[in-house]
Amino acid sequence: MKIRAAVLDDFGAPLAVQELDLAEPNAGEVLVRLVACGVCHTDLYTASGADPSGYAPTVLGHEGAGVVERVGDGVTSLAAGDHVVTLFSPQCRECIHCRDARTNLCLAIRDQQNKGYLPDGTTRLSRDGEPIRHFMGTSTFAEYTVMPEIALAKVSDDAPLDRACLFACGLSTGLGAAINTAKVEPGSTCVVFGAGMVGLGAVAGCRLQGAERIVCVDLSDERLELARGQGATDTITGGPDAVQRILDLTDGFGADYAFEATGSVHVMRQAVESARMGWGLATVCGVAGKGETLDVVPRLLITGRRVAGSSFGGVKGRDQVPQFVERYLAGDIDVDAFVSHKLTLDEVNRGFELMEAQDGIRSVIDFA
The missing domain is CATH 3.40.50.720 (NAD(P)-binding Rossmann-like Domain)
Structure with a gap:
């Protein structure tokens, strides 16, 4: 499918919103339609070239929330219509770290994710037939993204997704x-x-x-x-x-x-x-x-x-992010105070400018 996404082609240069190709989800993967995405300092850190592990070209963004559109073979915990928060820190629930309460650093897809690939070592994003790497396993500065099932937290349908997205990184951390x-x-x-x-x-x-x-x-x-x-x-x-x-x-x-x-x-x-x-x-x-x-x-x-x-507050994302969202819905956490600006995808670089000026706490891209 054709999507619009904000691409980092060169470190230190503005992101460019372009049309890309997004392939269907493979086994264990999920197609998500993004509804909202926070603009986080980590995105700016990588875009600037300061991140020693950064790479380009890639689609940035990791503080996303959206709706499941389709699931690949073998996906059992999610279905079309589910509301989800994206997780740069996945939770497979099976590796030695996931089974230990002392850490949230899942080992299942870490090596490939750090290189910009999905678990099978390939990408679903491409431009003119050339692969575009995924950022932090998420790439949520885009209308749609494909992600592993183990990197998505199912949250209550009652939670506004322009608030729930903040639990994808900074707030949960x-x-x-x-x-x-x-x-x-x-x-x-x-x-x-x-x-x-x-x-x-x-x-x-x-x-x-x-x-x-x-x-x-x-x-x-x-x-x-x-x-x-x-x-x-x-x-x-x-x-x-x-x-x-x-x-x-x-x-x-x-x-x-x-x-x-x-x-x-x-x-x-x-x-x-x-x-x-x-x-x-x-x-x-x-x-x-x-x-x-x-x-x-x-x-x-x-x-x-x-x-x-x-890292990510020790949060085991699939288990604890939904709990945090419930506490927000119960009135225990005031999330509204954090949303300072609403932007369109085309205004993503404005989000970086506001961040550098320390204007507000969080700019949120609204895809609606």
Whole structure:
């Protein structure tokens, strides 16, 4: 079938909306009609050329939600008409990682996905007979996409898909960092560095876990106000003195749980330094630039602080994304506050411009 999609041909150049060919789903695959897709920093990170694992040409986009159109042979968990959220982090439910509660890093299709291919090592996207690679196994800056069954989460038909799409990446990453990775305990003190999509999700996750005090650190007063709406009890303007200010707020001890959601290695260090001696846990969610390293004084670790990384918030997507969507429908998570701009597919580059200007939290492409 012919579709329109936003293609990355050259790093650093604007995406070009073009007509492509999309083949029918093979066995174990699903054809999805996209209804909405968030414009995420990871898309910009790859488009800019900063991502060391990036490739082109490809169709970007991974924060999608849509409706199943057709399924390939052997697909049993989905049917035409189902509402789904796309998952860049699949869940086969069979590999050693999927069967272990300690991680969400499914191994089933990881190698091929990282190369831009579907599980059989080929693509369904092409242009003039030449293959176009899939991005993060999703490629949702497109009217339609073909994806593995194991990379789609079936969600309630009651959820607006222009809200549900945010659970495909940033929001779930933040929620899961607090709920799954850190396992924030009731009555605890938390600090979240960064009030973008991931950081605000972490603030909400800490609130849902029953944290007593939630401090949010960001450079933007507007974003700090959004953090208060998600449950932050205190806000701090970011800067070199942020750690000292956190210590001052916590009787000199620091936070039981610290979360980094900026991608800055300097802020990652601040997160570690603001964690409490004895048991403080710093969870790193941000993606640092190519070649950057985290510099931590070993004494901070010897005195009981711990550092953890969190990919997609430790979320096993097919199981937990539908649960998060249900909590949104129940009123536990305010997703509406995150949708700052609605765009058409042809305005996808505008989404990158708004992101670079820190204008709002999330631009959402509406395919309706």
